[in-house]
Amino acid sequence: MKERGGEREDRGESALVDxxxxxxxxxxxxGGNADDGFYRLLIENTLDLITVLxxxxxxxxxxxxxxxxxxxxxxxxxxxxVFDLVHPEDRERIFGIFAQGLESRRPTxxxxxxxxxxxxxxxxxxxxxxxxxxxxxxxxxxxxxxEITDRVHAEAELKESEEMYRTLVLTSPDAVTISxxxxxxxxxxxxxLSMNGYEDESEVxxxxxxxxxxxxxxxxxxDTWRRVLSEGTARxxxxxxxRRDGTNYNAELNxxxxxxxxxxxxxxxxxxxxxxxxxxxxxxxxxxxEELEAFAHTISHDLLTPVAIVEGYAKAALEADAEGKPEAxxxxxxxxxxxxxxxxxxxxxxxxxxxAGHTTLEECRADAEEVLMExxxxxxxxxxxxxxxxxxxxxxxxxxxxxxxxxxxxxxxIANAVKHMGDCEDPIISIGAKAHDxxxxxxxxxxxxxxxxxxxxxxxxxxxxxxxSGSPGLGIGxxxxxxxVTAWGGxxxxxxxxxxxxxxxxxxPLT
Numbered sequence: 001m002k003e004r005g006g007e008r009e010d011r012g013e014s015a016l017v018d019x020x021x022x023x024x025x026x027x028x029x030x031g032g033n034a035d036d037g038f039y040r041l042l043i044e045n046t047l048d049l050i051t052v053l054x055x056x057x058x059x060x061x062x063x064x065x066x067x068x069x070x071x072x073x074x075x076x077x078x079x080x081x082v083f084d085l086v087h088p089e090d091r092e093r094i095f096g097i098f099a100q101g102l103e104s105r106r107p108t109x110x111x112x113x114x115x116x117x118x119x120x121x122x123x124x125x126x127x128x129x130x131x132x133x134x135x136x137x138x139x140x141x142x143x144x145x146x147e148i149t150d151r152v153h154a155e156a157e158l159k160e161s162e163e164m165y166r167t168l169v170l171t172s173p174d175a176v177t178i179s180x181x182x183x184x185x186x187x188x189x190x191x192x193l194s195m196n197g198y199e200d201e202s203e204v205x206x207x208x209x210x211x212x213x214x215x216x217x218x219x220x221x222x223d224t225w226r227r228v229l230s231e232g233t234a235r236x237x238x239x240x241x242x243r244r245d246g247t248n249y250n251a252e253l254n255x256x257x258x259x260x261x262x263x264x265x266x267x268x269x270x271x272x273x274x275x276x277x278x279x280x281x282x283x284x285x286x287x288x289x290e291e292l293e294a295f296a297h298t299i300s301h302d303l304l305t306p307v308a309i310v311e312g313y314a315k316a317a318l319e320a321d322a323e324g325k326p327e328a329x330x331x332x333x334x335x336x337x338x339x340x341x342x343x344x345x346x347x348x349x350x351x352x353x354x355x356a357g358h359t360t361l362e363e364c365r366a367d368a369e370e371v372l373m374e375x376x377x378x379x380x381x382x383x384x385x386x387x388x389x390x391x392x393x394x395x396x397x398x399x400x401x402x403x404x405x406x407x408x409x410x411x412x413x414i415a416n417a418v419k420h421m422g423d424c425e426d427p428i429i430s431i432g433a434k435a436h437d438x439x440x441x442x443x444x445x446x447x448x449x450x451x452x453x454x455x456x457x458x459x460x461x462x463x464x465x466x467x468x469s470g471s472p473g474l475g476i477g478x479x480x481x482x483x484x485v486t487a488w489g490g491x492x493x494x495x496x497x498x499x500x501x502x503x504x505x506x507x508x509p510l511t
Contacts, residue, residue, distance in 0.1 A: 045064075046065060047065060047146075048065065049062065049063055049065050049070075049145040050063035050144055051082070051142075052138065052141070053098070053140055053141045054141075057082055059077045062074055062078070069147050070115060070117045071117050071118030071119055086116075090114055093113070094111055098141070106131075107129070107130050108127075108130075109128075111128070112124070112125075113127070125145045125147055125148065126146055127143050128144055129143040130142050172271070173273065175188075175189060175195045175271070176191070177209060178269050181268070185206065209225075211242075212272070214239070214241065214242040215242075216240060224237050224255065228255045229265060232256060233254075233256045234255045235254050236252060238250065238253075241272070250275045250279045251272050251274060253270060254271045255270040255271070256268070307343065309335065310335075310336050310339040313333075313335040320332060364402045364488075365398060365400060365403075366399055367396075367403075368396035368398065368440075369395055371403055375407055375411045379414055379418070383418060386421055389427065390428075391429070392432075393430065394432065396432075397433060397440050398511045399440055400508070400511045408480055408481070408484050414431075416477055420446070421447075421448040422449035426447075428447055429445065429446045438510050439507050439508070440508045440510050442507070443505050444504045445501065446502055447500070448502065450496045450499050450502055451502050452498055459494070460478050460479055460482040488508065490506055490508055491506065492505065
C-alpha cells in the first residue's frame with residue numbers, strides 16, 4: 001500500500017470502499033475522507049471475509065479477516081486464482097456460479113463449498129457475490145464469505161444422530177409412536193402400524209393413541225398418560241392392545257416425555273411390545289408348576305398309601321403264616337393284590353397322561369368312527385353293568401389327529417359319563433360331530449347328575465379329584481383328555497347344569 005500526495009493508493013481497497021458508499025450519502029465530506037474511514041473500519045473489522053475477484057477469478061483484495069479464517073496474510077493471495085484453493089469436488093460447481101454471476105450482473109445464489117486453509121485442512125464456507133465490473137472503482141466481483149465449518153459439522157452430527165435414531169426405531173422390536181400432549185398421534189413406526197393391523201401412517205395420524213388400546217383399559221391408559229406428564233416416564237405398564245380388526249393382544253408400554261430446548265414438555269414417545277407369547281408362556285409355566293405340585297401330592301398320597309397298605313398286609317400275612325392261620329393269611333394276600341392293582345392303575349393313568357401331551361411332527365389321520373367303535377368295545381362291560389345306552393348318531397368324520405390321542409379322549413369322556421350317571425332311570429350317552437369350515441366339533445353328552453358351575457373349570461385340572469357322586473377316582477382322566485386335545489391344537493369345554501347331565505365338546509382339524 002503506497003502513499004501519493006497524502007492519498008492512499010491501494011486500488012483494490014479504496015475501490016471497494018468507494019463502491020460500498022458511492023452515491024449513498026448526499027452530503028459527502030469533501031475528499032471522501034470521513035466516509036472512507038467509516039467504511040474502511042467496517043470492512044477491516046467484519047468477521048466475514050470480503051474478497052474482490054477480477055473477471056478471471058484472480059484475487060484483487062482480501063479483507064483482514066482472511067488471517068483468522070484461513071490462515072493467510074491479507075495480501076498473500078493477491079493475484080492468485082481463488083478457484084485453485086477450492087476443493088476439487090466443489091470447484092466446477094463454484095466456477096459455474098461465478099461465471100453465471102458475471103454474465104447476469106446480479107447477485108449470485110448462495111454457494112456452499114470447501115476451501116483449503118493454509119495448514120492444509122478444509123474449511124466450509126458459504127458465499128454470495130455481486131459483479132461490479134463496470135464500476136471503475138471496483139472492476140471486479142465482490143464476494144462476501146462466511147465460515148460455516150462448525151455449523152456443517154454440527155449438522156452432519158445431527159443428521160448422523162437422526163439417522164441412528166431412525167434406524168433404531170425402524171429396527172426396534174417395539175412399536176414406536178409419538179403423540180402430542182393431548183394424545184393425538186404425530187408419528188407411528190412401520191412396526192406400530194403392522195402390529196395393530198394398519199397399512200399406512202395416514203390412517204392413524206391425528207387420531208387418539210387410544211385406538212391401539214382395548215376400551216376396557218382406556219382408563220388405565222389415561223392414568224398412565226397423566227403419570228408420564230407429571231413424572232416424565234412410565235415403565236412396564238401392561239395393557240390390553242386392540243388391533244384394527246378388533247382382536248386383542250397383551251401389550252407392555254414404556255413411555256417418556258420429549259422436551260423442547262427450554263425444557264418444556266413438547267410431545268410423548270411410547271414404546272409398546274406385544275407380550276402375548278410371554279404371557280402365554282407364563283401361564284403355561286404356572287400351570288406346569290401347579291401340575292408338578294399336584295403330581296407330588298399324588299405320588300406322596302395316592303401311590304404311597306397303597307404301598308404302605310401292601311407293606312402292612314405283607315407283614316400280617318407273614319405273621320398269619322407263622323401262626324398257622326391260612327384264612328387270615330389269605331385275606332392279607334387279597335388286600336395286597338388290591339393295593340398292587342391300585343398302584344398299577346395309578347401308574348397306567350400317569351403314563352397315559354404323559355403320552356397325551358406328546359406331540360408329533362408327522363402328519364396324522366384318524367377315522368373317528370373306527371376309533372369310537374374300538375373304544376365302545378373296550379367299555380362294553382361297564383356300559384352293560386350300568387345299563388348305559390350309547391347313541392353314536394351319524395357317521396363321524398376323518399380328522400387330522402393322532403389316533404392314540406383320539407382314543408384316549410373318547411375312552412375317558414365315555415368312562416367318565418358312565419361313572420357319573422347317578423340313579424338315572426334311562427342312562428344314555430350321545431356322541432356326534434358337526435363340521436365348521438375346516439374344523440370338526442365333537443360332542444359327548446350324557447343325562448347324568450351334571451356338574452356344578454363352580455367345578456366346570458376345575459375338573460380339567462390334573463391330579464385333582466372332585467367327587468360329585470361320591471365315586472372314587474385318581475383325578476387324571478379329564479386332565480388327560482384336555483392334554484390330548486391341546487396337543488393337537490384343539491379346544492375342549494363343558495356345558496352342564498346339575499341334574500341335567502353334561503355335554504363335553506372338543507375340536508379337531510378335519511383332513
